Amino acid sequence: MRIARLGCLLWLAAASFAVQAKMVHRSVDWTLDGTRFHSVLVYDDASAAKRPGLLMVPNWYGVNDAAVQKAEMIAGSRYVILLTDMYGAGVRPQPGNTAQAQAAVKPLYGDRVLMRKRINAALAQLKAQAASAPIDTGKLAAIGFCFGGSAVLDLARSGADVAAVVAFHGGLTTDNPALAKNIKARVLAMNGADDQGTMPAAGKFMDEMRMSPAEWEFVVIGHAVHCFTEIDENSPGCRYDAGAAARSYRLMHDWLDHAFAGTP
Numbered sequence: 099m100r101i102a103r104l105g106c107l108l109w110l111a112a113a114s115f116a117v118q119a120k121m122v123h124r125s126v127d128w129t130l131d132g133t134r135f136h137s138v139l140v141y142d143d144a145s146a147a148k149r150p151g152l153l154m155v156p157n158w159y160g161v162n163d164a165a166v167q168k169a170e171m172i173a174g175s176r177y178v179i180l181l182t183d184m185y186g187a188g189v190r191p192q193p194g195n196t197a198q199a200q201a202a203v204k205p206l207y208g209d210r211v212l213m214r215k216r217i218n219a220a221l222a223q224l225k226a227q228a229a230s231a232p233i234d235t236g237k238l239a240a241i242g243f244c245f246g247g248s249a250v251l252d253l254a255r256s257g258a259d260v261a262a263v264v265a266f267h268g269g270l271t272t273d274n275p276a277l278a279k280n281i282k283a284r285v286l287a288m289n290g291a292d293d294q295g296t297m298p299a300a301g302k303f304m305d306e307m308r309m310s311p312a313e314w315e316f317v318v319i320g321h322a323v324h325c326f327t328e329i330d331e332n333s334p335g336c337r338y339d340a341g342a343a344a345r346s347y348r349l350m351h352d353w354l355d356h357a358f359a360g361t362p
Contacts (some may be wrong), residue, residue: 110307121170130219135177140169141178150237150358152179153224155246157200159191169216181222184216184249203245210273214256216247222260237358242268262357264350266327270296270303278310284348285314286353288346290322294335
């Protein structure tokens with residue numbers, strides 16, 4: 099009876115802790131060149147312990163409910179994530195509306211200087227959140243998905259002072275391959291072997307990265323196509339793959355752990 103009662107008390111204590119812990123969603127707004135940006139800071143407030151800060155750029159649909167849920171899943175209790183608006187608060191493509199998404203990314207793919215300016219402004223905002231959120235500013239990194247992968251690779255090319263950059267099924271092209279010489283971050287890019295949108299640039303990407311003084315890896319995931327981490331995608335060329343997603347997240351965590359620890 100005592101054992102059963104003790105077990106009940108432990109269960110109640112755990113349940114109480116779970117109720118108290120919650121994922122924080124806090125708006126982070128800034129203005130750059132007359133455009134207002136609306137991003138979301140996501141973290142678990144169960145502990146005040148400082149943890150690494152991640153800049154997260156979502157796919158081309160931008161900051162929406164699905165992106166927030168993904169940020170929650172990745173953040174857990176181990177990261178503070180700034181889910182980053184790259185378009186401006188007035189531009190919000192509707193999920194599934196590829197025409198709107200294409201219109202949103204076109205100015206940034208067409209002007210990579212602008213893309214690098216915006217992603218670096220977002221990094222500055224992530225650092226600023228350390229005043230009110232449990233961010234270890236000595237452990238910063240960036241992750242991105244699809245278009246977001248392109249954005250964080252451009253952050254690395256800009257020479258940003260972050261420990262690591264991780265791109266999931268991201269675009270691999272650049273306007274200036276020589277920028278690779280500026281890279282300080284440890285770069286991990288993961289793309290599907292059958293991704294017809296990004297893999298044609300794989301050879302040039304590796305040639306570019308060979309010029310980088312930083313540690314880098316390019317992982318090709320067999321049988322995966324574009325969008326393999328995007329749960330809502332299920333078209334022939336842009337399809338969620340649970341196995342590929344799980345493997346890529348494990349690789350991400352391992353890459354970040356070693357980058358933050360300063361180990362190979």
